[in-house]
Amino acid sequence: MKRFFNKKITDCLRRVGVMAVLVIEDPRHAVPTAKALLRGGINVMELAFRTPNSPEALRRILAEVPEMIAGVGTILFPEQIKNAQNLGAAFGVSPGFSREVVAEALERRFPFAPGILTPSELEMAISFGCQTVKLFPAQISGGASYIRAIHAPYSHLGIEFIPLGGLTPSNIGDYLKYDYIPAVGGSWIAPVELIRSENWNLITARAKEAVAIVQKLRNGSI
Ligand code: 3PG
Numbered sequence: 001m002k003r004f005f006n007k008k009i010t011d012c013l014r015r016v017g018v019m020a021v022l023v024i025e026d027p028r029h030a031v032p033t034a035k036a037l038l039r040g041g042i043n044v045m046e047l048a049f050r051t052p053n054s055p056e057a058l059r060r061i062l063a064e065v066p067e068m069i070a071g072v073g074t075i076l077f078p079e080q081i082k083n084a085q086n087l088g089a090a091f092g093v094s095p096g097f098s099r100e101v102v103a104e105a106l107e108r109r110f111p112f113a114p115g116i117l118t119p120s121e122l123e124m125a126i127s128f129g130c131q132t133v134k135l136f137p138a139q140i141s142g143g144a145s146y147i148r149a150i151h152a153p154y155s156h157l158g159i160e161f162i163p164l165g166g167l168t169p170s171n172i173g174d175y176l177k178y179d180y181i182p183a184v185g186g187s188w189i190a191p192v193e194l195i196r197s198e199n200w201n202l203i204t205a206r207a208k209e210a211v212a213i214v215q216k217l218r219n220g221s222i
């Protein structure tokens with residue numbers, strides 16, 4: 001199977017265990033948010049392209065915070081793949097599965113993880129050669145035990161799941177105990193209200209809290 005979501009990114013996701021999802025309204029908030037995450041130990045983020053200023057926010061992060069591995073989220077249309085790639089995004093993700101979007105990413109060799117929820121969607125992703133998928137919305141769909149169930153018939157294929165949707169410090173440990181879940185993601189670390197109010201210290205504290213949970217889990221102390 002082709003490695004469509006490249007190894008550098010999956011290795012980085014596995015190392016940190018947590019990906020921050022950001023929605024940035026004001027591009028002036030982009031760099032301080034990325035730096036606040038880095039201070040808390042998180043160096044991988046999905047910038048959801050849901051505001052008119054998202055491309056400018058990404059541009060600033062890529063230029064001024066090169067240590068951050070910045071991907072683009074909420075990719076819904078094939079032309080957004082081209083835009084994200086031209087901007088220099090490290091990878092792309094989407095909430096759901098679109099054949100057109102996945103085909104475009106494949107054609108352009110742009111690292112991409114589509115969103116899936118059901119076995120049929122997962123099989124479509126597999127048929128395109130995707131090895132890493134976003135599972136969304138994870139928590140409301142049954143959480144870690146749902147992923148365990150959906151993973152079972154495909155366990156011989158080495159598929160990796162990144163759950164998003166409804167994750168918090170109180171449930172990330174349930175997911176991260178499975179090898180096939182290299183990282184979890186969510187907006188709780190840097191929600192739009194904290195970005196709007198420029199509460200960089202709280203964003204750093206939340207990043208540190210998440211990283212500490214991952215580390216404790218991996219050391220076997222929880
Ligand atoms: C996403 O954009 O991937 C999700 O909205 C993240 O979900 P959350 O806001 O529940 O963390």
